[in-house]
Amino acid sequence: MMLPSRALELACDETVELLPKVRAMGPTVTQIAEAMIACFEGGGKILMAGNGGSAADALHFSEELTVRYKRDRRPLASIALMDPTAITCAGNDMGYNAIFSRQVEALGRAGDVFVGFTTSGNSDNMRLAFDAARKLGMKTIGFLGKTGGACRECCDIPLVIPSSETARIQEMHQLIYHALCEYFDAWALAL
Numbered sequence: 367m368m369l370p371s372r373a374l375e376l377a378c379d380e381t382v383e384l385l386p387k388v389r390a391m392g393p394t395v396t397q398i399a400e401a402m403i404a405c406f407e408g409g410g411k412i413l414m415a416g417n418g419g420s421a422a423d424a425l426h427f428s429e430e431l432t433v434r435y436k437r438d439r440r441p442l443a444s445i446a447l448m449d450p451t452a453i454t455c456a457g458n459d460m461g462y463n464a465i466f467s468r469q470v471e472a473l474g475r476a477g478d479v480f481v482g483f484t485t486s487g488n489s490d491n492m493r494l495a496f497d498a499a500r501k502l503g504m505k506t507i508g509f510l511g512k513t514g515g516a517c518r519e520c521c522d523i524p525l526v527i528p529s530s531e532t533a534r535i536q537e538m539h540q541l542i543y544h545a546l547c548e549y550f551d552a553w554a555l556a557l
Contacts, residue, residue, distance in 0.1 A: 380534050387528055388538050395542060397523050399549055401505045405479045411443035413474055413504075415466040415495055416483030419536050421448055423483045423509070427543040435547035439554035445473065447495075466495035476503030484508070485535040487515020487526070496520035509542070511535030 402412060412431060414424035428446035447453075447469040456468045470480060480499035484492045487510040496506045496517060508514070508521035511529060518524045525542065527535040 377533070380529070380531055381537065384527070384529055384534055384538055388541065391525060391542070394523065394525050395545065398507050398525065399546055401507060401523060402479055402546070402550070403553060405477060405505065406442055408477045410475065410477040410479065411445060411473075412479045412481060413445050413447055413470060413499070414481040414483070415447040415469075415492065416509075417489055417491065419532070420483035420485060420509075420539075421446075423536060423539055423543070424448065424481070426540070427481070427547075430543070430547045431550065435544075435551050437551045437555060439551055440557075442550060442554065447473075463490045463494055466491050467498040470495050470498040470502070470504075474499055474502045474504050478502075479505045479507060481507045481509065482517065482521070483539060484515070484517055485511035485527075485532045485539075487512060487517040489517070493517050493520055509539045511539075 405412060412428070414428050416424040425446045425448055428444040431442040431444040433441065447466050452469055453465045456465045460468060474480065480495065482492045482496055493516055496508065497520060499506050500520070506521045508517050508524045510517055510524055510526045511532070514524050514526040518526065527538045529535050
């Protein structure tokens with residue numbers, strides 16, 4: 367059996383290996399920031415979704431925008447599509463693959479942004495949500511992992527963490543959206 371200290375060492379080694387690759391994603395992160403700023407400046411909102419741990423990331427990123435990150439600034443319009451009544455209703459009445467796309471169809475408008483989190487890039491319900499957002503004229507951003515999967519082609523801006531380890535992918539997603547939040551704090555305070 368592996369010792370806890372060895373598990374920690376392995377996790378740190380994997381993270382250290384990924385960090386230069388993530389750091390090189392600056393141009394993609396800039397594209398994401400520009401798309402979200404354009405949305406906010408146009409009076410739009412950000413819709414976010416994900417499954418499991420990625421749902422937690424969607425909730426976390428969304429609340430950092432709506433409430434605050436580190437500094438008091440104006441609230442930025444963001445909704446995580448995690449209402450359990452909407453999810454279970456859509457799942458029951460329309461099938462699990464429709465749990466996010468139905469909410470995007472109801473809440474999304476041209477000029478809004480949809481941010482989908484999927485570490486595999488192959489979740490059918492996320493792919494359908496990206497498709498629904500595009501049909502509405504929304505910008506689509508994917509926080510993806512591995513090779514990006516089927517969702518990579520559904521995103522205007524795919525951000526792909528090149529790892530097969532779900533935990534490392536989620537950790538890098540969080541690092542990136544926290545960096546974005548730092549930027550949005552500064553942007554909103556400069557207005």
